[in-house]
Amino acid sequence: MTNNTTRTRSGRAAQSALFRWFGRKFVQYTLVLLVALSINFALPRLAPGNAMNYFAGQEINLLSPEQRARLEKELGLDKSVLHQYGDFMSGAFRLDLGSSTKFGKPVTQVLKERMGWTFLLVTPALLISMLLGVVFGAYSAWNRGKRRDIGLLSLMLTLQSLPGFWIGMMFITVFAVQLGWLPSYGAVPLVHGTTGQYVLEIVKRMILPVSTITLATIGSYFLLTRSSMLDTLGQDYIFMAEAKGITKRGLIYRHALRNALLPVYTHITISLGVLVSGAVVVETVFSYPGIGRLLYESVVARDFPTMQGVFLFITVGVIAANLLADLTYPLVDPRARGAKHMEGSV
Missing domain, CATH: 1.10.287 (Helix Hairpins)
Structure with a gap:
């Protein structure tokens, strides 16, 4: 009892x-x-x-x-x-942000029309850069001091230092102008064919801007994962697991990486809101009709109601991403649940 x-x-x-x-x-x-x-x-x-x-x-x-x-x-x-x-x-x-002086319709309607294109661009770029950054960061940390580590670290530091607009312009120069493989602007073709051709043209117009955002952001995931992995690999339980004869693959992915991903997860959730504003330059370079391009067009046209709407959208996105990180982090790290309980019981 x-x-x-x-x-x-x-x-x-x-x-x-x-x-x-x-x-x-x-x-x-x-x-x-x-x-x-x-x-x-x-x-x-x-x-x-x-x-x-x-x-x-x-x-x-x-x-x-x-x-x-x-x-x-x-x-x-x-x-x-x-x-x-x-x-x-x-x-x-009430989501009543006034009317756009440039487009002559409610700002919320303009945002809805552009929002989908930005998510279509940012989502694959975030997933690809996150996956490659985490994998290469873990691999580089395990091979610390070796040529593979130095080579990957040098490459990622170089990519991290390059501005996104420069990467985009180089992609346009090489793949659109010189080789003529891919379109350099827009999101949809001027002439619509069948549904399959239409979807294919949309995908082709996504390749260069998605690649640009990926290369511009992969360095942060790599460096954070590598740093966190190096700290985790120095823990006692890793040496104990290695002494028990656990394979290299098991040490990296089952023991070290699971704990090293905790700060990376926080960075990923926050990036969900930040990348929307970070796509402004890339969407402008490729004339992609997303939220970033809308902000540029509204600034040029001095369409202040639309500018206010875009700023509000970005602000809400960043706040929502931080809230998502706060709510879901205890699900990833059980220690956060214990800390939260202790905090409430004080």
């Missing part, structure tokens, strides 16, 4: 600690989102000049005073700053 009562109390204490942890995380990320939204609201109003110039673009100089006043009323700029702030925050939570 006493044991059952003790287990029940322990379970309730763990559940209570878990709820408190979720509550703190919810408050923390809500505050971060509110601060990001506030900065997004303040940008056009703190910039030099009239906020109308940022929301309406260069065409504002061609409007008559009556048209200017009507547009100012439509944008809500005739209200007090506090009232504008309230309207902006309520609109953001």
Whole structure:
């Protein structure tokens, strides 16, 4: 009876600690989102000049005073700053981000049209760079100090130092211009054939930008995995496993790599949000119609509502990726669950 009562109390204490942890995380990320939204609201109003110039673009100089006043009323700029702030925050939570001055339709609709292309580009690049970076990083750490390690480390450091736009331009010069193997811009062909041909053309137009993002990001996964593996390979349990006669393959993948992947996993989840903003340069180089290209087009056209929408999308992506890392990391590392329980019971 006493044991059952003790287990029940322990379970309730763990559940209570878990709820408190979720509550703190919810408050923390809500505050971060509110601060990001506030900065997004303040940008056009703190910039030099009239906020109308940022929301309406260069065409504002061609409007008559009556048209200017009507547009100012439509944008809500005739209200007090506090009232504008309230309207902006309520609109953001209702996904009402205003209308694009360049495209002439709601910003949310423009984002929906471009969002899929960015995910189609970023997802395979993230998976490929993650897989290759982890495999090569583990292999390099196991062969520390050998020629294979030095060669891989030199290659990855070189790739890490190269800017993404330069890699993309080299790919266009070699594979699109000189060899003529692959298209150099866009996401879809100008002339649509059969469904199979259409899909094939989309894939062909993905190869160069996906390869560019992969080469530009693989170095970070490699270096992090290699560093974490070197630290793990120096642990006592690795020497004990090696003394028991476990094969090299088993030591790397069953013992060392599983523990070395913990910091890599955090980096991967955070990269989910960061890569969306990191694709801006690559999408611009290849004229790929994603979120990054949309940001470039809105900056050139001074389409501030769309710029605000893109910044908000990137901010929410980064916050969601960090939240995903916080929620799923205890599933990967049992020690985090114990630490969380201890934190709640203090």
